[in-house]
Amino acid sequence: MVDIANRHDKATVAEKSEAAERRPLPRWVITLASVAVLLIVWEIFGRRINPVFGSYPSAIAVAFWELAVSGQLWSALYESLRPFVLGYALAIVIGVPLGLFIGGFRVAEAALGFYITAGYAMPLVALVPLLILWLGLGFAVKVAVVFLMSLFPICINTWLGVTAVPKTLIEVGKSFVAPDTVILRRIILPATLPYIMAGIRLAVGRAVVGMVIAEFFTTISGLGAVIINSANNFDTATMFVPIIILMVMAIGLNWLIGFVESRVAPWQAEISGRDRD
Amino acid sequence: MGEVTFLDVSKRFSLRVDGEVHQVQALDRVSFAVKNGEIVALIGPSGCGKTTALRVAMGLDPSTGGRVMVDGREIDGCGHDRGMVFQHAELPPWLYALQNVMFGLQMPGIRAQSLRETAEKYLHLVGLKDSQNRRPHQLSGGMKQRVGIARALAIDPKVLLMDEPFGALDAQTRETLQAELLDIHARTGKTILFVTHDLDEAVIIADRIVVMKNGRIQEIMNVPLKRPRPELGLVRGMPEFAETRYKVWRAIHDGVTVH
Numbered sequence: 001m002v003d004i005a006n007r008h009d010k011a012t013v014a015e016k017s018e019a020a021e022r023r024p025l026p027r028w029v030i031t032l033a034s035v036a037v038l039l040i041v042w043e044i045f046g047r048r049i050n051p052v053f054g055s056y057p058s059a060i061a062v063a064f065w066e067l068a069v070s071g072q073l074w075s076a077l078y079e080s081l082r083p084f085v086l087g088y089a090l091a092i093v094i095g096v097p098l099g100l101f102i103g104g105f106r107v108a109e110a111a112l113g114f115y116i117t118a119g120y121a122m123p124l125v126a127l128v129p130l131l132i133l134w135l136g137l138g139f140a141v142k143v144a145v146v147f148l149m150s151l152f153p154i155c156i157n158t159w160l161g162v163t164a165v166p167k168t169l170i171e172v173g174k175s176f177v178a179p180d181t182v183i184l185r186r187i188i189l190p191a192t193l194p195y196i197m198a199g200i201r202l203a204v205g206r207a208v209v210g211m212v213i214a215e216f217f218t219t220i221s222g223l224g225a226v227i228i229n230s231a232n233n234f235d236t237a238t239m240f241v242p243i244i245i246l247m248v249m250a251i252g253l254n255w256l257i258g259f260v261e262s263r264v265a266p267w268q269a270e271i272s273g274r275d276r277d
Numbered sequence: 278m279g280e281v282t283f284l285d286v287s288k289r290f291s292l293r294v295d296g297e298v299h300q301v302q303a304l305d306r307v308s309f310a311v312k313n314g315e316i317v318a319l320i321g322p323s324g325c326g327k328t329t330a331l332r333v334a335m336g337l338d339p340s341t342g343g344r345v346m347v348d349g350r351e352i353d354g355c356g357h358d359r360g361m362v363f364q365h366a367e368l369p370p371w372l373y374a375l376q377n378v379m380f381g382l383q384m385p386g387i388r389a390q391s392l393r394e395t396a397e398k399y400l401h402l403v404g405l406k407d408s409q410n411r412r413p414h415q416l417s418g419g420m421k422q423r424v425g426i427a428r429a430l431a432i433d434p435k436v437l438l439m440d441e442p443f444g445a446l447d448a449q450t451r452e453t454l455q456a457e458l459l460d461i462h463a464r465t466g467k468t469i470l471f472v473t474h475d476l477d478e479a480v481i482i483a484d485r486i487v488v489m490k491n492g493r494i495q496e497i498m499n500v501p502l503k504r505p506r507p508e509l510g511l512v513r514g515m516p517e518f519a520e521t522r523y524k525v526w527r528a529i530h531d532g533v534t535v536h
Contacts, residue, residue, distance in 0.1 A: 169367055172361075172367050175336075175337065175361040186380075193371075267412050270415075
């Protein structure tokens with residue numbers, strides 16, 4: 001009996017020290033493994049499908065190389081990014097102050113709040129013909145579509161953030177006789193920052209969608225044009241190239257915004273314990 | 278100087294419960310005075326109006342009748358003559374401890390020689406000299422409340438208003454902070470109006486205790502314990518302590534069936 005108990009103890013000790021030495025896998029290793037598995041499975045099954053209906057990673061890689069060497073890819077990317085960057089930046093510059101304004105003043109909330117809620121739910125594709133009538137088929141209408149797609153999530157999140165500021169923190173400001181402008185700048189704005197960043201992050205996906213919608217429905221151009229033209233030629237592998245580039249772009253932007261957030265609002269990650277990776 | 282006078286202060290507000298509007302009389306013609314340099318504790322069961330009285334004195338809530346005066350001047354909203362210590366410290370999480378103390382000093386109308394030095398001085402006073410570069414979530418509950426006290430003291434108010442400042446702390450930390458508050462009081466001589474629901478705390482800290490019930494003052498009692506009170510363990514053992522504690526307990530439970 002004693003012997004068994006002793007052996008059992010030793011086993012537990014050994015297990016524990018082993019567990020202590022084993023370090024958790026870094027996140028990037030897990031991500032990389034996930035991508036590798038996806039690519040391999042896709043390659044195996046994609047090869048069995050008629051290339052008109054589907055494609056597979058190695059064929060897409062070849063198509064990417066051809067597009068890149070011919071320079072077509074870079075000019076399309078540049079053409080797409082110009083309205084994207086401008087529309088998205090405008091959405092931040094206008095959406096954040098608008099959200100602060102609506103959240104900060106009861107009158108503004110009652111007068112404007114429901115427009116923003118309605119605008120967020122509005123199917124923008126339905127508005128594109130109207131936008132074309134107003135702004136034509138060129139650069140301006142594309143900026144407008146990207147702008148309208150990303151404005152609402154940014155504005156709504158900022159608004160939500162303002163209403164979530166603890167009343168007691170505002171009372172701290174009041175108890176020190178802080179003027180309203182100081183309370184807005186030194187308490188409401190920093191307390192809202194994590195919400196603003198979340199809104200800016202959510203808007204990335206919608207802005208990318210808006211960019212492609214604009215390229216499909218106005219002057220066909222940019223990465224959207226590459227998709228349409230290659231689909232019309234039944235060149236499915238080439239069609240996948242801009243789609244994948246768009247997704248990679250969204251992931252990259254998301255990461256970049258996360259990085260900016262950890263710089264401008266470091267306390268948030270520290271509090272939630274997300275800063276240890 | 279720092280004298281606070283409540284003159285017939287009333288506060289009524291309406292509360293909606295299940296669609297019905299109830300009128301709540303949070304304060305009903307409350308009159309008492311806190312003398313210069315005195316510590317007065319407001320005590321009573323929850324809902325008795327003690328916190329409302331403090332918030333009216335700070336100017337965070339308007340009264341619906343009567344007036345509050347500080348050194349004979351009627352208050353009109355918040356003012357730098359009063360410093361508030363909140364129940365849960367309420368430190369903005371993005372500001373370092375030192376910046377939290379500097380916050381009040383940076384407001385218009387405050388004249389401080391050097392912001393940083395003043396803030397450091399008060400952090401030193403509450404024993405947090407080495408933690409000035411920590412954010413609130415890196416501070417323990419007791420340390421947070423110390424920062425809250427330093428922040429209120431830094432603008433050099435005539436009166437310190439404290440809303441159950443140690444209520445959320447564990448027993449040991451609470452005792453330490455009670456001793457420190459008495460020490461700070463001995464060094465600064467500030468007038469302190471202190472809300473608490475803790476009998477021991479009221480007797481240990483206060484010169485006088487105002488017992489409230491249903492928005493009215495039930496009784497005002499003197500605490501016959503001399504200052505300074507350096508050894509709180511000893512104070513707790515004194516017969517005057519037990520006697521006063523019992524008297525306050527009776528006043529609170531007067532007319533209430535004890536289960």
